[in-house]
Amino acid sequence: MLLDIVILAAGKGTRMKSSLPKVLHKVGGHSLLSHVLGAAKALESDNINIIIGHGAEIVRSEFSEEPVNFIEQTEQLGTGHAVQQALPYLRDNATALVLYGDVPLTPTATLRELLEQVREDAMSLLTVELDDPTGYGRILRNAQGNASAIVEQKDASKDQLAICEVNTGIMAVPTALLKEWLPNLSNENAQGEYYLTDVVEMASSNHIDINIVQADDEMDVLGVNNRVQQAELERYYQSVQAMILLEEGVSLLDPDRFDCRGELSAGSDVTIDVNCVFEGIVEIGNNVYIGPNCVITDSKIGDNTTIKANSVLEDTVIAGDSDIGPFARLRPGTELGKGAKIGNFVETKKAKVGEGSKINHLSYVGDAELGTGVNVGAGTITCNYDGVNKSKTTIGDGAFIGSNTSLVAPVTVASEATVGAGSTVAKDVAEGELAVARAKQRNIANWQKPVKK
Structure with missing residues (x-):
């Protein structure tokens, strides 16, 4: 015809x-x-x-x-x-x-x-x-x-x-x-x-x-002539998407509190908690748990991964066996190797995190490449922007980055190196070295605390 x-x-x-x-x-x-x-x-x-x-x-x-x-x-x-x-x-x-x-x-x-x-x-x-x-x-x-x-x-x-x-x-x-x-x-x-x-x-x-x-x-x-009809159609559309997933074996803890605004595919034994939003093209592997209030956009999530509550993922690839969140933000270009862990209040951007590496708390890792088995302490920042250009931080296999560290890019911390807590690292650290870059502590006796005038 x-x-x-x-x-x-x-x-x-x-x-x-x-x-x-x-x-x-x-x-x-x-x-x-x-x-x-x-x-x-x-x-x-x-x-x-x-x-x-x-x-x-x-x-x-x-x-x-x-x-x-x-x-x-x-x-x-x-x-x-x-x-x-x-x-x-x-x-x-x-x-x-x-x-x-x-x-x-x-x-x-x-x-x-x-x-x-x-x-x-x-x-x-x-x-x-x-x-x-x-x-x-x-x-x-x-x-x-x-x-x-x-x-x-x-x-x-x-x-x-x-x-x-x-x-x-x-x-x-x-x-x-x-x-x-x-x-x-x-x-x-x-x-x-x-x-x-x-x-x-x-x-x-x-x-x-x-x-x-x-x-x-x-x-x-049904046509949309006002916001009421738009809302009615939105809930109907979402109920259809939820029913498709349920029939495919996905567990939605409350189908009425689920939103798919793109294309979502999932393997077996996937559980999605309430108030999660999926946008763009999202692929979920087997045995994945997604906690409440997560927003996931254009991402691939590998098998046996847990994404805890209130996490936001965009343009992210997770190999599998990973633990994310709660309150993690994975921005575009993030790639996590198998068994990688991203903890609470951690933000990544254009970061490759190797197998088994951990960024557990309160850190920003952007424009960075981490090898396998890296441990990044709380409060660590990769200082990737000088006001004009973005630069890269490279951390080798098995390196340990102490808490409250600033890594001023471009900089490389080689394999098995250690950075002491509270350091500002602006020069490369060789394999197996310890880098400590912080001011010497002074203790002042008989210190008089300020008083309110």
Whole structure:
């Protein structure tokens, strides 16, 4: 099937009360429009058109790398008018699928089913059953079970108001028919707008079958018009992600307090405590425990690793058998060898920490390479920045760095060397040497403590 896709993304979203275009607000860490675009790309169309209007340049910029055609709707005169803007870019022998940039979670499988119902003499419409259909256009069906009309709330009879099946606006139509119908839309209505839904009546009057596909869940077709709906969709999205992980054998101690804002894969016997957030692409090995309130972004966590409470990891690779936290911050470029330990209130950045090495407490290690079996004492800092340039600290295998040490880079502490506590080391330390660099202690007898004036 030759497929043309039109995504309507021109609205301002006044009820969002934001200067950001509505379609760029996020659910699950991705913009509403990126969700829709992802579904569109999965359908393998080579002609995806996005109708933009409010904040057009911001939307263009956000998706500048995507293989899509942007069409600007300078005046927002309704959904029918929006699709009219795309007509010159649609192929006569194609099927046109109309999607909405603020309806982010429609499954690709549902859209495929919708497309399967299209023929030269038949269009298809996506509907949904609502417990409370108030405000929505009701679907009227004929004896064959196809749609015959959409009746708006204000025009519906008492019997029609009892119908719970409503229109979602998502439809698939032979492009040739769209090109015939859209120029004939009228804006003689209370809003003075051109409605895409009017093509349903045109199809019915032209004896074109209107096949119906019904969404499995109303959340699959819920649009975001305000912050309340955005929050509803966020929790629904997260519940789906949690259920997928649970079914794959991951233990979530409270699925309602879990957030995946990217792609998360996990091995067996993984436990994730409450209030953890995963962003970007995160890979977790086997037998991993992640404590409460952790934020993990674009990282790989090896087998048998424990990440304790309130730790933050970004762009980090952990080989395995490691112990992290609590309150550790591993910044981009951190690589931990097998069995490495990063303790409480330790920050690393662009640091390679060798197998079995330990940075246990209250330290900053940045732009550094540590060998195997290194012990870094509490309060140690690699002084990697001179105000202009970043420099590297190298610590060899088995070295011991005493507490409250400042290592002024560029500097090398060789294998099996020792640095005494409280030292400021600005020169290289050779293998096996002891470096002590601190002021001589003086004890002053009969010292008079200051008194408050």
